[in-house]
Amino acid sequence: MSTATTTSSTGTGTGSDPGARRARALDAARAVVASHPPTSTPRRAFLEACFDAGLAWVHFPEGLGGLGAEPGVQAAVDEILQGAGGPIPFWLNPMGYGMAAPTVLDHGSAELSERLLRPLYVCDELWCQLFSEPGAGSDLAGLATRAEKVGDEWVVSGQKVWTSSAHLARWALLLARTDPDQPKHRGLTYFVLDMHGPGVEVRPLRQMTGEAEFNEVHLTEARIPDSHRLGEVGEGWRVAMTTLMNERSAIGGGSSVRGSGSIGSALRLWRSRPDLHTPELRARLVELFARADAARLTGDRFRIEQGDRPAGAEGSIGKLTGAELNQEVYEFCLDVLGPDAALYSGYGPPDETDETDETGGPGGPGGEPVEDYGRLFLRSRANTIEGGTSEVLRNILGERLLGLPGDVRVDTGKPWREVPRG
Amino acid sequence: MSTATTTSSTGTGTGSDPGARRARALDAARAVVASHPPTSTPRRAFLEACFDAGLAWVHFPEGLGGLGAEPGVQAAVDEILQGAGGPIPFWLNPMGYGMAAPTVLDHGSAELSERLLRPLYVCDELWCQLFSEPGAGSDLAGLATRAEKVGDEWVVSGQKVWTSSAHLARWALLLARTDPDQPKHRGLTYFVLDMHGPGVEVRPLRQMTGEAEFNEVHLTEARIPDSHRLGEVGEGWRVAMTTLMNERSAIGGGSSVRGSGSIGSALRLWRSRPDLHTPELRARLVELFARADAARLTGDRFRIEQGDRPAGAEGSIGKLTGAELNQEVYEFCLDVLGPDAALYSGYGPPDETDETDETGGPGGPGGEPVEDYGRLFLRSRANTIEGGTSEVLRNILGERLLGLPGDVRVDTGKPWREVPRG
Amino acid sequence: MEFDLTDEQRSLRDLARSFATRTFDETAVRAQLDTEHGFDRDAWRALGTDLGVLGLTLPAALGGDSEPGAPGHVELALLAEELGRTLAGVPLLGTVALAGTALSHVGDDPGGLAAELVGGVVDGGTVLALVATDARGRWSPDTTDVTTDGGTDGGTDGGTDGGTEVRLTGTASHVLDAAAADTLLVLARTPDGPRLHVVRAGAEGLRTTPQTTLDQTRRLALVRFDATPATPIGTAGAAAVAAVAAARDVGALVLAAGAVGAGARLLETSVEHAKGRLQFGRPIGSFQGVKHRCADMLVAVEQSRSVTYHAAWTLDGATDDDPRTAVDLATVVTAAAFPALAKNTVQVHGGIGFTWEHPTHLYYKRAVGDAALLGGRAAAVERLAASVLDAAS
């Protein structure tokens, strides 16, 4: 499962029993909150204290941000840290915290973990993900970015797209093709790319909202030391799947607070504008509310039923329904606004520094409401595409959860270079 | 296009110009109405007079129910005949009038047309269609009923299903496999089967409404003279496609009267039960009305734009939208009825003589309203399956009208007997 | 913790599934379609005496198993889900959820009538019907068309004298299991407001006329009272209305849970068919047109289950949510999902799914029939809207 030098990420750290490890983690959290009150401590110092106390990812090994506890303990730790006013690390460095960290730990060398995890957690170094390409969207495994081994380095050329935060990131998770003569899934390898190295060019990608929340990344003979490879050569797909499953689960997990997310945005609009109420709109809103709450409760239920087991394809249910619901909710908001739906807050020039919630839902990193309905409406249009199109997700549900047969494939077993692309 | 002995069905009969042929047909219709006033003439005598005057299908040759006029003239003739109170022949013998007659004329011998068309039109002999099989629904061309040539006869065995009026019909249009070693479309042949012959067993097929509107037909070494073959051996699929296109066009053509069909049924319910009105139901009904009217006007527009050209895949739009609309309209009706939606008019014992509108819409042959909402509701469930499932129809629209590529096929070119079935 | 089933709850679910699967295979279910009352008294008795699961939500004080610390709604939902899977012919909804809950809320029971009736329910010996619809079948406890004799001209004996016989006159339609019931629990208007009354089957002036139902697995009847002797039970007025509303909530939970079980079964049937049915030389489930439909069905089942369990846990007091809101949410979601699941099952099956011989129509009719009971989805939507949209917040 992991390379020879890797420490396992499952919590078996200290030899003590799970209860003791849990108690120890909670004590550590209380101690950090006492010694570094988050409301009066600079964010970086607070995060350093958390990392050094093993509270970054409690199931990681000691010294690498963890305590070797069970993954389920994290929720209780976060409750203490965030309850005292600490930040939500995921939102500070989403690709880093949720995806890069476990992948580096599980598939990289111990040295690499040592080098990367602390700066990642304390946000000295942000992360991005270089997966999608103009020619490889739903068919991610068909990607064409080429990595060739030259001596102890990999030389990488190609174009990536839909990269959030590429202009801010120091490191990227990169999936590249190392053997075009293998069938597509088998010729891929997973790397950590230094975004500040030569041959890496980031261009903002303007979207229909007028903003440039994503980037294109052009790689021209960019170089990666072999020590920054995650997993074996040709094993990139398997490594990436773990990562993606975590992403979908994060997007689709939803909130357990009733009336948060896009439906909360609609409810606030509804309550603030009684002059716009009609029976038809009221009927639509309550149906949307019911769907949102059903999705919320389903997320809660899956989380509880899942317990400490790794996220499965169930996460796709939340992603699928959340995306479609978001769109309908913001359509509803525009219908409520009536003539004002024709107005917009401004397309302006492309703003490279803009950062919004990945899900298109309202709420920045701190959860504060952003009630720009026109923009949220336009932004939601991507929800059924990003992080897996709804078509792909329905295939996943049908095939992985229900066991239905796959689509008839024309590319199975064919060397990648012989499969038509375009 | 037709067998050697066939008279073409396009109107070039008398050598006169189209205007003269039209005038002659209208004169003939007025004369029949005068000599055989439909309100006081027995139906059979009236139909005989029409047939003999060439008014059955005006574009058919003289002597076979036609006058060699343009097909478009039929509408004007029907207006005269039906305006005076004459019956609507299509509803008296739907498979016969709309499908068997043109197929027999185009693909059968002159003798066969002589034998079959007049009894068909005057309803001495009803017709049914033996196409679908338990193992061949959407994939009609995969059918397994086998016809083998023995001397000058074909010996047919197999099972057909979803046959309307099989228990009343004298003749059937039959599609059977004559060469299992050919790819599926190329091994089929089209026949006229005598339903009164040996080896033909009709069993009622009870449906969820409690009625048995359809039948299963079991064929056990039934015999068909080769002279009852329509088209060449192995050409059955091509012949059948013409027939099916006519069927879908007939189902999907819809009515050009605003507020007829299922939406009319809903409007009557609405008007008769003001006590059940709510704003939500009103909003739903007007949306349904708009969809129904859009479908109606689309049918009208296609008919007019099509003119005398043969029906194309456009007919599938009407079938698709009409079927889905019917279902939603009757769901609406049940929602209007509230607690009474839980009641039913009775499942009774299977009633073999029951006959209802093929489309599941209200209105018997004469168009009289049948406002049994529970039954209409249940019946409408089949609308998206019968005459082409909505999935098949969307494929047809995508592939034939939009030119999108076909589904990936695993059976192309394979001998039928090697293709998995089940 | 919400959604975290205890081992006991899992065992109960397994027991219920095993019972339902064994007792109500398709042949047994179909056999009930042609019986007078549409359900199986022996199975009912077995649920009560052998399995002992009919008192889950009925108060221990009246002979049931429900205690303040273990109210039993999660257990009831699990039972109803498993019985719903097979369309098991038993009067759980009418007898336990509706009449049983109403009896649990009557309060003072000096004559021991409630305890007597609940006792009969718990051992599966008794079938009850709650009469709370009006003459047109509308679930409307405030406007019942049944009155006590004397009507509105006022009696002077107050409203709490359990045991004094009165006479009922009037009509109620669409009454679940009324023809089969041994005892009817009737909401009637009295000079002191609405009040529950106990009427014995066969009582003088009582006429029950079975109605033909779309869903043959649940029977409704028109009930006419003509100076029918009845025993008042519980207090009149708001308390009686609240008892009936509580009954409706538990009834709605049972409907929702039944929808979850039935919906899950429909999904299984559809997936099985989509895997095994070949057209164009391949399983139809390999076409996205079918596959994506099944995926949507999966979503519908899972969301139905979530809101239903949430309603159960909330009725048990284990969440911060308002119980009625949680139940209405469950109704709103499941009363849309269940018919959609049944429709999609027909569509995935094609023509065979439209036949009488195939079981799908039984589920479809159950879905449609259920949606018309207890005020229907529309009333739940309206209450939910009032609760979450109209309330200040």
Next chain:
Amino acid sequence: MEFDLTDEQRSLRDLARSFATRTFDETAVRAQLDTEHGFDRDAWRALGTDLGVLGLTLPAALGGDSEPGAPGHVELALLAEELGRTLAGVPLLGTVALAGTALSHVGDDPGGLAAELVGGVVDGGTVLALVATDARGRWSPDTTDVTTDGGTDGGTDGGTDGGTEVRLTGTASHVLDAAAADTLLVLARTPDGPRLHVVRAGAEGLRTTPQTTLDQTRRLALVRFDATPATPIGTAGAAAVAAVAAARDVGALVLAAGAVGAGARLLETSVEHAKGRLQFGRPIGSFQGVKHRCADMLVAVEQSRSVTYHAAWTLDGATDDDPRTAVDLATVVTAAAFPALAKNTVQVHGGIGFTWEHPTHLYYKRAVGDAALLGGRAAAVERLAASVLDAAS
């Protein structure tokens, strides 16, 4: 006969398509996004003088081409459809359909003002704006927030004295093309009821403030009048309200027809992409998930076209239907279909369809913006319901 285009109508359509395709390729359309008024005056003039298609529905008596026997709404719809295909930047909606139609209905025109304005419209030299929204942008001719001086304290000079200058005060928001217009046609409250007034651009006390629109191809502005000189036109009261309602009908026809053209173009783009884009080694259009979506788009386009043409033929008096009902039907269908077509186009294209560089967002925003104009779809639904459901029948 309805739906049977004459050769002349076909020629007009071909002419319009050729003009729109030539003049408004994507570069030209995008160039307009950054201009002050969002459209191209030269193209407008060309439509008037070179193509001669701006007077199709304007009465011959005022210098247009519309005659009782040939009212021209079918032709206008065909023109609007072709201009809609390319999102052509021309003020057809505001100048011809709204202001032009209102001018055509003012009745008596003793001062020749209507004829003068229509003449300018017909040759493409003039841009007009009809001001019939209130201060919050609602299309509400009955409650305009603009009044003549004297307000409601009553004048004695009657309501038909065209030519006498008055002063207007008040605010109207979301006024189409108000910033670009040479002349505003303003519905204002007078002592005799609502009445139309002519206000020249640059008039004293007139302030137009451009609003930032979601759809950058149609510009709206906030218009403030502060004792602004204006010339009354037409009679006050019901006639003026009827003129504005007629304008709304023709405006809605133009919106619907534009939706048909734009929707057809979106379908073409989607089909093209679905044929050419390969994923998993095959065109994505070979997956039913994409193919069936395209099929539904086809249905939406064809039904949109049917209801729109029907509205046009009905406005021309060629059907038995009620014109306003036919127009409302067209709005109800197209104002749902057009946004759906745009959404589906984004989805079929995947990420690229979400980018600024791809043209789809321009269509999407047009669809959304159009749905908010002229009272929006909701008002049309309400009128349609009143017409077909509430009317005795």
